[in-house]
Amino acid sequence: MTITLPPMWHSIENKLMPVNTKNPAPEHCAQMTFDEAFQLSASLMTKLESETGDNSDAKTLLNTMFSGDRLIPVIVQDATTGMNLMLAYSNIQSFYYTLKTGLAHYYSRSRDKLWMKGETSGHIQRICGIFSDCDSDTLLFVVEQTGVACHTGRSSCFFNRII
């Protein structure tokens, strides 16, 4: 069974964010305040999207998404297969590092810290596209997955079919 990639993704094909491998280490993020990460994210979003330099739209969106310094869920979907790989959480700092490096960063609720996907396993996720939903309280990362997404060694975390 083959399926057609939704029109919204046609522009994603073969388009990866440039990876900044110089500073993907997440240690720095822990030191970063909400405001610092907010300002830097707004600048980067604007830079990545246009050349206008007006980042008021980016600030409005970021304000809604990370209102009250909250965590929001991130659906992670494979750009090639369309398979959902995992669900993780993002805060403003992990979002900023994702934009900065082109590699998916998340916030771990159990370890209470920021992490880069693949920092120990090597199973990194290169960002192909980032979408927010109609309420701006959920993100969708479309990624190019190196290796497998799940810590159990399976390609996707959603391997357990209930019905």
Place this chain on the structure above:
Amino acid sequence: MTITLPPMWHSIENKLMPVNTKNPAPEHCAQMTFDEAFQLSASLMTKLESETGDNSDAKTLLNTMFSGDRLIPVIVQDATTGMNLMLAYSNIQSFYYTLKTGLAHYYSRSRDKLWMKGETSGHIQRICGIFSDCDSDTLLFVVEQTGVACHTGRSSCFFNRII
């Protein structure tokens, strides 16, 4: 660009849960205790999966998923296109009604109540498959969407591309 549905979904094709339209009204769920919804869900999961009648596995999974009567996120993905449609939340009662009716039910955090997707719009979601993730704290519903998923009239809630 066409993509191949992941092997885990091959069995889903043309397979929909039987819909029980007699009692999709969510009013009843509000009256249902955690324990009632838990026991009924465990029975239904076992019934839908096998004929053995042993529902201890179902109970273990439900205990982990809805531990402490919590809400968990549900990724909702279109069975035909692979497109992610929305993210919603489930508690044990909405999960039970999803199993019972074959139609997606969720728990609305803003309205603080259980709802059936499409109950007013008619844009229902028939369940093709339900997956849990490796930590059993996220669900994936693979659905057949009638009409559109988003309240804005768009097919998917993830229409806003950030980068």
